[in-house]
Amino acid sequence: MGPVQVEIIGGENGNAYARLPAGSLPQLQGLLLYAQQRPAYGGQCVLMGDREALPENWQLQLQDSTVDQIIGWGFKEEVSTGRPFVALSSPAAARQYFGSHRFSNTLFLVFAGSEPVYSDLLGYLGAPLHQATLLVDLDALCHNLEVHRSALKPGIAVAVMVKANAYGSGLIETGRALERAGVDYLTVAYADEGLQLRRAGVECPIMVLNTELAAFGHLVQGRLEPVIYQYSLLSALAARLDEYQVDMSVHLEFNTGMNRLGFEPEEAQAVGDFISRQAHLRVATTFAHLAASGAPEHDRFTEQQMFKFAAACTELDRHLGYRPRRHLLNSGGVARFPQYDMDMVRLGIGVYGADETSVLQPKLQTVMQLQACVSQVRTLQPGETVGYSRAGQLPAGARVATLGIGYADGMPRALSQGQHQVVINGQLAPVAGNVCMDMCMADVTGIPDVAAGSLATIFGVEPSVEVVARRLKTIPYEVFTNVGTRVRRVYRQTVRRHSGTRAAAAPPT
Numbered sequence: 067m068g069p070v071q072v073e074i075i076g077g078e079n080g081n082a083y084a085r086l087p088a089g090s091l092p093q094l095q096g097l098l099l100y101a102q103q104r105p106a107y108g109g110q111c112v113l114m115g116d117r118e119a120l121p122e123n124w125q126l127q128l129q130d131s132t133v134d135q136i137i138g139w140g141f142k143e144e145v146s147t148g149r150p151f152v153a154l155s156s157p158a159a160a161r162q163y164f165g166s167h168r169f170s171n172t173l174f175l176v177f178a179g180s181e182p183v184y185s186d187l188l189g190y191l192g193a194p195l196h197q198a199t200l201l202v203d204l205d206a207l208c209h210n211l212e213v214h215r216s217a218l219k220p221g222i223a224v225a226v227m228v229k230a231n232a233y234g235s236g237l238i239e240t241g242r243a244l245e246r247a248g249v250d251y252l253t254v255a256y257a258d259e260g261l262q263l264r265r266a267g268v269e270c271p272i273m274v275l276n277t278e279l280a281a282f283g284h285l286v287q288g289r290l291e292p293v294i295y296q297y298s299l300l301s302a303l304a305a306r307l308d309e310y311q312v313d314m315s316v317h318l319e320f321n322t323g324m325n326r327l328g329f330e331p332e333e334a335q336a337v338g339d340f341i342s343r344q345a346h347l348r349v350a351t352t353f354a355h356l357a358a359s360g361a362p363e364h365d366r367f368t369e370q371q372m373f374k375f376a377a378a379c380t381e382l383d384r385h386l387g388y389r390p391r392r393h394l395l396n397s398g399g400v401a402r403f404p405q406y407d408m409d410m411v412r413l414g415i416g417v418y419g420a421d422e423t424s425v426l427q428p429k430l431q432t433v434m435q436l437q438a439c440v441s442q443v444r445t446l447q448p449g450e451t452v453g454y455s456r457a458g459q460l461p462a463g464a465r466v467a468t469l470g471i472g473y474a475d476g477m478p479r480a481l482s483q484g485q486h487q488v489v490i491n492g493q494l495a496p497v498a499g500n501v502c503m504d505m506c507m508a509d510v511t512g513i514p515d516v517a518a519g520s521l522a523t524i525f526g527v528e529p530s531v532e533v534v535a536r537r538l539k540t541i542p543y544e545v546f547t548n549v550g551t552r553v554r555r556v557y558r559q560t561v562r563r564h565s566g567t568r569a570a571a572a573p574p575t
Contacts, residue, residue, distance in 0.1 A: 070096030074557040075193050076239045080107065080171035080266035083193045087558070088181055094121055097175040098131045100561045107242065107267025109171030110134040114187055117141050119179030133175070137163075139187060160190040171267050194554040197439040198471040201526070202235045204243045204559040206431035210417045211247055213429045214400050223391065223410035225251035225273060226417055229259060233418045234476075234546040235434055236555035238266045243559070244417075245270045253412060257281035257290055264288040271350075273317055276327075282306050285314070291350055295319045295327040300340065307346035315350040318382070318390075322354040322374040323367060331378035338385025351391040351410060352379050360398035360422040368399075372406055401425040420531060420542040435526030436549060438471035440490070440518055443510065451499070452507050457483055458499025464511045467495070469522050472504040476549035477524055480538055482506075489523040490516055 070093060075083040084100055086093065101111045113133045115124065117140035125147055128136075138145060139160070141153040154160045174191055178184045189195055215224060226249045227233070232240035241252050241263050253273045254260045260272040261284045274285065277292035279302050285292055294300045294316050307314055318337065321328030329337055341347055354375040358364035375394055383389045391409035397416030399406065401423040418434065421427040445465050452458025452466055460466070467490065473479045479501045487494040488508050495508040510516040525534045531542045538545065 069560050069562045070099065071558055071560050072096060072100045074239060074559065075188065076236045076555040076557065077191075077193050079169065080109065080238055081169055081174065081192075082172075082239060083174045083176055083188055083191060085176045085178075085184060085188075088184075094124055094127055094177055096561065097177060098127060098133070099563060100559070101132050101173060101175060103561055104173065105242075105246070105267070106132075106173075107171045109169070109173065109267065111173045111175065112137060112169075113175045113177065114139060114191065115175075116178040116183055116187070119177055119183075139178070139183075157186070157190070160187075164190050164192060171265075194552070196470075196552050196554050198475045198550075198553045199437050200234065200236075200476075200549050200553050200555050201435040201437060202240065202555060202557045203431070203433050203435075204239075204557050206419065206433045207235075207240070207243060207417060208247050210419055210430050210433065211244070211249070211413070213426055214397065214411075214413050214416055217400055217404045217426070218407045218411065219404075222407045223250040223393075225249065225253050225393070225410060225412045227253045227412065227414035228263070229253065229255035229275065230547045231551070233415065233543065234549040235418065236557070237262055238268075239555065239557050241268050242266065243557070250410065257284035257288065257292075260284070260290040261288040264290075271315075273351075277303075279303065279306070286310070286312055291315045291317060293317045293319050293327075295321075295329060297329070297333065297337070297340075300337065304340075304344050304347055307344070311346070313346045313348070315348050318349055318352045320352065320354045320375055320378045322371040322378070324355045324357045324371075326355065328354065329378075331374050331381075334378045334381040335385050338382045342386055349382075349386060349388075349390040351393055352382060353393045353412070354378075356394060356396060356399050359396055359402060362402075368403070372403075397421065398423050415543055418546060422541075432527050432530070434531070434546060434549075436471075436476060436524040436553070437526070438469040438475075438477075438522050438524065440467045440516060440520040440522060441470050441505070442468045442518055443516055444468075453499025454502065455500060458507065460498060460509060460511075464498075464509060465513075465516070466498055467508050467510045467516055467520070467522070469506050469508060470504070471522075471524065471553075472502045472506055474503045474550050475553050476545075477501055477506055478538055478548065481534075486524075486534065486537055487529065489528055490520055495522070 073085050073087045111133050112135045114137045135150045137152045139154050142155050144151045144153050176187050226244050228241045231237050245268050251271045251273050255276050257274050272290050274290050274292045319328040379392050393410035395411040397414050400411050419430050419432050448462040471477045482500040484496040487496050493513045495510050498507040498509045525531045531545050535542045535545050
């Protein structure tokens, strides 16, 4: 069996729903191989098999698989498989079963023969079904990670930002994929995000950038490593650790010109002296944040930040009595200043496919595509307009497609009235009228074969996220993170047969 692409839908409670993409050959082995190569994350692997689609030898194929339980769709009675088997003969039986059974961190392998049956099974399982979809290419994500790694010296540790729902891509499945790819740290903004990862079975170290003392319980429960940026927070945390007799690794941030968070470099001696006397607190890394690593006109300022940071670290280490890891570079810094990679780097937007410096952009692949389905197509009569405030002024005979996506989903209202063009059937279709909360309209006059169910791309390969950002007078970060939570996240990953079990699928070269 050659490489097989698997589609994974992220769900609630850490559940994931794996299926073969629509139109692909129904190979049960492909799903079983994906399950074999994927960690369990503390949950079960359940095959949801449609009797009409399962191959004749499906029981034989399951013998050496990692499947823990089988839920059979369309079976009148249980089947002997050597595993727990639940027979669901009808929609009513499915509703009753899934209404009374709670699953968490479970991988469901959904194997059916037709798209309607897939949709029904996913619905019974509780998978998100809103047709506005953010398609996340995990192969591209891993490829982009390797592009940045290749710019570094061997042995440099890598932390990847997964804050803000992993830049919109979905915290849990993206975090899991990056852990499988071997990153040294996942980095979140707040402790709540780190705890979500832990509950989803992610085990790698997690750094929390915006530390709040109120989240102390989350930090301890989730084995999270907070960033400390001011003396009052440092002393309060040390007191809590003494009180509860808990050990904790922390990260110290220095302010070298960003003027957002961080100790001043002049505080390095006092901070080092204080921490050296703490029995339960150890510094894992020290870092600073570059303010303009992607802007050549500010290179002198960037170099001054590097000098200040190195001097502060030297002073800190002298008073700590040991040398924590140092990191300074973000994605833009890796692209333009790889010589300053130190001990670790922090990657963000570059891993998700956008490079503000344009240095690495030609090597990066598109990770996220925002898509929506056409709900209805109509032809305008003389004098008719489109949307709220009658803002859509189109000639009689114009054909208008309504898309199931609006500003609540990540289609900003600022893209109304022709300010953006979506792609339908390979052609550009201007947005018609004002974008609504849950829908928008596009002028598809002259585009053949547009009908209900046709797919429209808001951003992806074309138009790119950079194009959308320029039209909105913003940056790709904001476009990505504005994708609404009700938009279904669908992940695609290629699995290949190789030796070993539960290993990460190899990214494309």
